Amino acid sequence: MIEHPEGPNEIMSLRQEEVEELCKSCNFYKTKAKNIQLVTKEIVEKHNGNIPTSYKKLISFPGVGPKIANLMCSVAFSQDDVGIVVDTHVHRISNCLGWVKETKSPEETRLELEKWVPAGRWTQFSLDVVGFGQCTRQSDWIDHFLRQFSQGTSEMKLAQEIVSLIKSS
Secondary structure, three states, X not given: OOOOOOOHHHHHOOOHHHHHHHHOOOOOHHHHHHHHHXXXXXXXXXXXXXXXXXXXXXXXXXXXXXHHHHXXXXXXXXXXXXXXXXXXXXXXXXXXXXXXXXXOOHHHHHHHHHHHOOOOOHHHHHHHHHHXXXXXXXXXXXXXXHHHHOOOHHHHHHHHHHHHHHHOO
């Protein structure tokens, strides 16, 4: 089996079980493997092996939702005005800190965040909040966060308030 397939032709040469094995560390790995093969086939057959750069085209692929389409546009294609990437971490943190008004889904959260985070800063905002949200799921995140964030008394107080809010969610 190919350890790390390079390019669409190598992916297309893999059997379903081989793609599943590569995706096994992910949730829903069988569905993701199936979608990877479907998307790869479409990219090769309809786009000459080139990944489309538009949100509208990306969202049309099986298994590609707003989060992945926005991630591709912002990070892979440097389009900082397409949309904020909202995963479960950003959704949780945004609700917890009151940045949004009790949104029910990541997509609702994205729409609310885009009203007040300036376009042009969406990529960095996404990367920062996703990273922070992932940190909060690690057992020692509080100590790490407090060390990184707080330099003085007022910053320490704010950092402790943020920790308190997140722990209670």
